[in-house]
Amino acid sequence: MPFWDIAAIVAAAGLSTGAALFWITRQRRLTTRPSPDATRETHPDGISFLFDQEDLHHASDTAQQLYRLIPGQDDWQSWRERMLNRFPSVPEHPMSNQPGSVTVPARHAEDTATLKLTHRGKFTQIHMNDDRMINAAQSQKLRALHRELADLRRASDTTPHAVWQVDSTGKVTWHNAAYEDLYNRLHNTAPLATKPVFKVTDTANESTGRQRVSTQSKADGRKDWYDVNAVTVGDITIFHAVDVNAVVKSEVAQRNFVQTLAKTFAQLSIGLAIFDRNGQLALFNPALIDLTNLPADFLSGRPTLLSFFDRMRENRRMPEPKNYHSWRQEISEVIAAATDGRYQETWTLETGQTYRVRGRPHPDGAIAFLIEDISAEVSLTRNFRAELELGQSLMDTFDEALVVFSSTGVLTFCNVAYRELWGLDPDNSFADVTIADSVHEWKRLCKPGARWPALTDFVRGYGDRTTWDMPAKLSDGTDLSCSVSRIASGATVIRFVQNGAAKTKPRRTKVNRPSA
DSSP states (O other): OOHHHHHHHHHHHHHHHHHHHHHHHHHHHHHHSOOHHHHHHTOTTOEEEEEETTEEEEEOHHHHHHHOOOTTTOBHHHHHHHHTTTOTTOOSSOOTTSOEEEEEEOSSTTOOOEEEEEEETTEEEEEEEOOSOOOHHHHHHHHHHHHHHHHHHHHHHHOSSEEEEEOTTSOEEEEOHHHHHHHHHHHSSOOBTTBOSSOOOSOOOTTTOEEEEEEEOTTTOOEEEEEEEEEEETTEEEEEEEEOHHHHHHHHHHHHHHHHHHHHHHTOSSEEEEEOTTSBEEEEOHHHHHHHOOOHHHHHTOOBHHHHHHHHHHTTOSOOOSOGGGHHHHHHHHHHHHHTTOOEEEEEOTTSOEEEEEEEEOGGGOEEEEEEEOHHHHHHHHHHHHHHHHHHHHHHTOSSEEEEEOTTSBEEEEOHHHHHHHTBOGGGOSSOOBHHHHHHHHHHHBOTTOOHHHHHHHHTTOSOOSOEEEEEEBTTSOEEEEEEEEOGGGOEEEEEEEESSOOOOOOOBOOOOOOO
C-alpha cells in the first residue's frame, strides 16, 4: 500500500478519536453541572411558595413547617397575615396581571432577607432570599422553634378567651380560634382584618388597665359583657377579651341585694352601723343619725371605730367614762367583745334616754353595732313594776289570806296573810308552785272532809266556773271559810277567812312538789 494512503488512514483515525474524546469530555461536564432543580434540591430548607391566583398551590417543606400553610386549604390572605410582621409591604393581592418580578424588603434594615415575587400568567412564584446560611446547629434550633411555634399555636387555639393583635394602622394581623368563633357569633361573618370584633376606645381603668365592653348578638339579641385588656409591644397592640357575664350578673345581684337591704334598713327604728374588716364604717341607716346626732357627712366619710365612738362621746350619746385616759382601752375591749358576739350593754344618758347597744360579728371580719332606744320600754317596765309593788302593798294590808292561780294552775300571787296562815313562801321555791302543790300542803295542815279535788278542778277549768264557797278546818280546830272566784284572763283567786278569835301561825315550810 502506498505511503500516502497509510498516512491518510492514520490521520482519519486520529481525527475520529479526537472528536470522540471531545464529545465524551463535553458530556461529562454537562452531566456534572447542577441544574436549577438540582440546586433547589441541595437546599432543602429553602422557603418558596407557588400561588394559583389567590390559592396556595405549592409550598416547600420548610415553608409549610415554619408558617403552617397547607396547599389547597390556605390562600393569599392567610399567607400575607403571616408575612406582614417581617415584610410589611407585601401586596394585598397577587397582581398576576403584571408580568415580571417584584422584590419586597424586610421591615428592619439589619434584616437582609427579601421576598422575590415572580408572576407567570395566573401563577405567582415567591422565594425568600436570605443570605444567612443554615448550618446543623441552626437547623436544630429551627426545628426547636417549629416545635415551640406548634405549642404556642395549640395553646392559643385552645384558650377560651379571644386574643388578637392589631398593627399601627388598626388592621387585625393575627387572631386565635376563639376570636374567630366570637366574631362569627357577633357579626355572623368571617373575621375581617379592617374591622376588629370590638370597638375598643383608648380609655381604660387606671388600676387594672382593662375596659368593659358590652356586645349584642345579631342571632338571638343576647347581651354579653367582656373585659378587654390591651398590651402594646412596639407598633403592635395585643388584645385579650375575657367573658365576664357571670361577674356582671353577680355584681347586679349584689347591687340589687344591697339596695334592698338599704331600703329595709331605712325603715328600721334601730340604728345600724356596719364596719368592715379594716374598721371603717361601710354601711349605716338613717336611724343611726337620729340616735347618735352624728352628721351625715361625717358618717359618709367612713370614719373608723375609734372616731365613731369619740364623736358619740362628744355628742353625749354614750355614758361619760370615769377615766378618760383608759377610754381607748375600754373601746378596744368593746370592739373585741363585739368581734366575739359578746357585747351587749344598756347605756343611760344624761338626757334620761336609755339605749341598748349590741355588737355582732359579720363575715369577712366585719362588725355590726345595733343601737336601740329603749327609753319607752324602760319607762313602761318601771311603771309596771311600781304598779305591781303598789298592788302587793295594798293586798298585804288585807286580813284575808289571798292566793291567785293562773289559768294553767300556777301560783302567781299571794299576800302576807296567806304566807302567815299556811306558813308558805312561794317566792323561795326553786320551781313554779302549782295548785296541786298547794292543795297537797293545805290537806296536810287540815282535817279531812274538805272538797279539795273540786277546788283543783275549778282552778284547772274542769268544773263549774261560778263563785262558790267551801268550809275547811285546820288541824288545831280553827274553822276556815274558803271562797273560790274566777277573775280576768282565766285566773282564779282563793280567799281563806278564819272563823273565831283564835288565829294560829303554823310553822313556815318550803313548798315542794308531791312525790309520785
